[in-house]
Amino acid sequence: MSIEIDGIHKAFGANQVLRGFSVEAREGETLVILGHSGSGKSVTIKHVVGLLQPDEGEVRVDGERVGGMDIEELFSLRRKVGFVFQFAALFDSMSVADNVAMGLRRMKEVSDEEREERVREALRVVDLVGFEDRAPSELSGGQRKRAGIARAIATRPGYLLYDEPTTGLDPITRAVVDRLINRMKDELGVTGIVITHDMESAFRVADRLAMLYEGKCRLEGTPDEFRNSEDPVVRAFIEGRPELMEEAE
Amino acid sequence: MTRTLLAPVRALGRGTRVFTLAVGSWGSLVVDAVRALRWVQIWAPLTLRQMTRIGVDSVPIALFIAAFTGIVLALQASYTFTGAIPLYFVGVLVGKTMMLELGPVLTGLALSGRVGANISAEIGTMRVTEQIDALETLAYPPVAYLVVPRVIAGTIMFPLVTALAIAMGIVAGWITAIQLLELSTPEFVNGLKLFFLPFDVTYALIKATSFGFVVTSIGCHFGFNTKGGAEGVGRSTTGAVVASSMVILVLDAFWAVLLL
Ligand SMILES: Nc1ncnc2c1ncn2[C@@H]1O[C@H](COP(=O)(O)OP(=O)(O)OP(=O)(O)O)[C@@H](O)[C@H]1O
Numbered sequence A: 001m002s003i004e005i006d007g008i009h010k011a012f013g014a015n016q017v018l019r020g021f022s023v024e025a026r027e028g029e030t031l032v033i034l035g036h037s038g039s040g041k042s043v044t045i046k047h048v049v050g051l052l053q054p055d056e057g058e059v060r061v062d063g064e065r066v067g068g069m070d071i072e073e074l075f076s077l078r079r080k081v082g083f084v085f086q087f088a089a090l091f092d093s094m095s096v097a098d099n100v101a102m103g104l105r106r107m108k109e110v111s112d113e114e115r116e117e118r119v120r121e122a123l124r125v126v127d128l129v130g131f132e133d134r135a136p137s138e139l140s141g142g143q144r145k146r147a148g149i150a151r152a153i154a155t156r157p158g159y160l161l162y163d164e165p166t167t168g169l170d171p172i173t174r175a176v177v178d179r180l181i182n183r184m185k186d187e188l189g190v191t192g193i194v195i196t197h198d199m200e201s202a203f204r205v206a207d208r209l210a211m212l213y214e215g216k217c218r219l220e221g222t223p224d225e226f227r228n229s230e231d232p233v234v235r236a237f238i239e240g241r242p243e244l245m246e247e248a249e
Numbered sequence B: 001m002t003r004t005l006l007a008p009v010r011a012l013g014r015g016t017r018v019f020t021l022a023v024g025s026w027g028s029l030v031v032d033a034v035r036a037l038r039w040v041q042i043w044a045p046l047t048l049r050q051m052t053r054i055g056v057d058s059v060p061i062a063l064f065i066a067a068f069t070g071i072v073l074a075l076q077a078s079y080t081f082t083g084a085i086p087l088y089f090v091g092v093l094v095g096k097t098m099m100l101e102l103g104p105v106l107t108g109l110a111l112s113g114r115v116g117a118n119i120s121a122e123i124g125t126m127r128v129t130e131q132i133d134a135l136e137t138l139a140y141p142p143v144a145y146l147v148v149p150r151v152i153a154g155t156i157m158f159p160l161v162t163a164l165a166i167a168m169g170i171v172a173g174w175i176t177a178i179q180l181l182e183l184s185t186p187e188f189v190n191g192l193k194l195f196f197l198p199f200d201v202t203y204a205l206i207k208a209t210s211f212g213f214v215v216t217s218i219g220c221h222f223g224f225n226t227k228g229g230a231e232g233v234g235r236s237t238t239g240a241v242v243a244s245s246m247v248i249l250v251l252d253a254f255w256a257v258l259l260l
């Protein structure tokens, strides 16, 4: 039940984004990926569910190579992985409840009653009760984000990929989401990858962290290893002091 | 010197390459759509709704265009004939022209604006806001979910809308003839029947079916390949309308060569 990202390279035209990035989210842990804006964090997690294919290297989920899967195998992988998009990516032709129900509709073993129950439950967890019939366009940014989280957890996946789940939320809601991430791990044993810029959140949810820098893993380690790191690139990022990097250069 | 002389050649070469690539990627979307037919439980429930959106909702505009075309055809026919040709030939001209050419083509062009633009804007927006990625992460095949229902609906509904448009055009021509042209109903109907072949209807429906297929599949193709935010959505919408209008005109000539 682990996610192994193994030396992946990815370029878009002349833009070489990933240059041999390796990192592992071990079974039942939450891995936080840090990195500057545009460093390729979103690109990295899209590889985990096969939305992007690496130019080189491979991604393995539960020991299975994502690159070698046929479409049916990809579907069964995706049913096990919840994906929280950076900008929510809600279906704007559907109500909030229908958005959350979408993944469940693809699961034959979930009956209609159970689906409704799970939708209610997922919306309750993200504190969106009463918003079932709203259109996504009628939600605030933070509400959209939470609806996106509800959609990802409704299928009770074994893995969860969160792309900046707390960006743009108020401090209270941010803490609620962090607690939710921890609950998913503790109660359901979810293996998670969280992308965030928010160091407070990062240290609240991380079992381990990894920093993506110039297409590679700059540092992978425990929160303490990060706090005590002497690397100016890492310190500049977690302390929010760009001058540290300039001094190092 | 040689550079400036070669510039147009080079531009032509580049244009040809871009065109070939576009046709190739449209073709591969069509192949994907055929493969996606196996996910019946995904596309079937969505097809009815698309038939309403693409077909039923397009009826007013199609009828509007056809009505005025019918009126103008009748008046222009009588103006052209000016006593040299018996007036009941107005019926011939209105009937034949509506069926063979203007019914299918004008309806096709109008719907390429309405339906093609709508499809590419909707799918393009879904692309740039990552809704298509989201579909994939929820284990939906996007082609089965988005493309198949629209293409099936268009291919079925365009001929139906076109048939209504043809009927409307003929009725409008008939009313014009009896009201403004001193023609009686039996004369007009005789004219209609005079050179009528059942094949005319088949021909009109074959054309309309092919227009329905290209307008919807080209709209989906441009939508799927949208890049770059709202501006990109605008670009692909325009692209879809221009490309499908051109393809309609080329196909129109193609069917004339092949079937007449
Ligand atoms: N589909 C794509 N086509 C072309 N370029 C892309 C695509 N997706 C991402 N990129 C490019 O890859 C780079 C990394 O993008 P990515 O979205 O992964 O950044 P990020 O680390 O998530 O940044 P942020 O923190 O701002 O979200 C950027 O330069 C971006 O322009």
Ligand SMILES: [Mg+2]
Pocket (backbone or CB within 6 Å): A041, A042, A043, A086, A163
């Ligand atoms: Mg990102």
